[in-house]
Amino acid sequence: xxxxxxxxxxxxxxxxxxxxxxxxxxxxxxxxxxxxxxxxxxxxxxxxxxxxxxxxxxxxxxxxxxxxxxxxxxxxxxxxxxxxxxxxxxxxxxxxxxxxxxxxxxxxxxxx
Amino acid sequence: xxxxxxxxxxxxxxxxxxxxxxxxxxxxxxxxxxxxxxxxxxxxxxxxxxxxxxxxxxxxxxxxxxxxxxxxxxxxxxxxxxxxxxxxxxxxxxxxxxxxxxxxxxxxxxxxxxxxxxxxxx
Numbered sequence: 575x576x577x578x579x580x581x582x583x584x585x586x587x588x589x590x591x592x593x594x595x596x597x598x599x600x601x602x603x604x605x606x607x608x609x610x611x612x613x614x615x616x617x618x619x620x621x622x623x624x625x626x627x628x629x630x631x632x633x634x635x636x637x638x639x640x641x642x643x644x645x646x647x648x649x650x651x652x653x654x655x656x657x658x659x660x661x662x663x664x665x666x667x668x669x670x671x672x673x674x675x676x677x678x679x680x681x682x683x684x685x686x
Numbered sequence: 687x688x689x690x691x692x693x694x695x696x697x698x699x700x701x702x703x704x705x706x707x708x709x710x711x712x713x714x715x716x717x718x719x720x721x722x723x724x725x726x727x728x729x730x731x732x733x734x735x736x737x738x739x740x741x742x743x744x745x746x747x748x749x750x751x752x753x754x755x756x757x758x759x760x761x762x763x764x765x766x767x768x769x770x771x772x773x774x775x776x777x778x779x780x781x782x783x784x785x786x787x788x789x790x791x792x793x794x795x796x797x798x799x800x801x802x803x804x805x806x807x808x
Contacts, residue, residue, distance in 0.1 A: 619799075
């Protein structure tokens with residue numbers, strides 16, 4: 575289930591289940607979106623991106639969905655593994671010409 | 687390709703001292719670099735945008751005299767936290783931007799992130 579703590583919301587899932595992490599972005603002019611994974615003490619790691627001319631993009635075990643109407647992104651992780659435990663951030667930019675602006679993030683905790 | 691390094695990876699200093707953090711693009715040239723700060727359990731917040739050979743542009747609320755940024759070459763940007771205090775303790779992450787091409791009148795860039803520097807001020 576999902577809980578909202580003082581800062582980062584946490585999503586707890588059983589190993590093998592699918593995870594869905596949501597993000598609301600702020601700028602309607604943004605046309606390029608990226609999901610990052612951040613492990614403790616490390617920099618953000620690129621997972622998958624999507625441009626605004628698409629509403630869905632799939633990678634290996636991950637899918638990103640974009641709903642421009644409500645300015646919403648989601649990251650779906652299939653068959654979640656313990657190694658997926660981390661904090662996930664969405665980020666937005668206008669064609670990469672503006673600095674990436676990060677969403678609030680969600681901590682994914684995988685229960686073995 | 688597109689590797690960004692930071693040095694040091696962590697630093698502990700006394701209150702009142704200055705600390706310099708280096709950010710390097712190892713295998714590409716970056717005309718623009720960004721500095722972010724991340725407090726525990728929070729997101730990355732943009733501090734400033736640094737262009738090679740010119741003054742950095744700071745985000746609202748970031749003191750330019752406290753966080754000195756120098757971008758002297760296309761592969762190196764430095765952030766100096768002057769007269770550091772415990773409230774400056776944070777995780778500092780740099781990012782370098784690479785031009786990827788154009789489509790019509792729109793140019794596309796990508797940002798690559800460093801591994802971060804943990805600053806602890808005692």
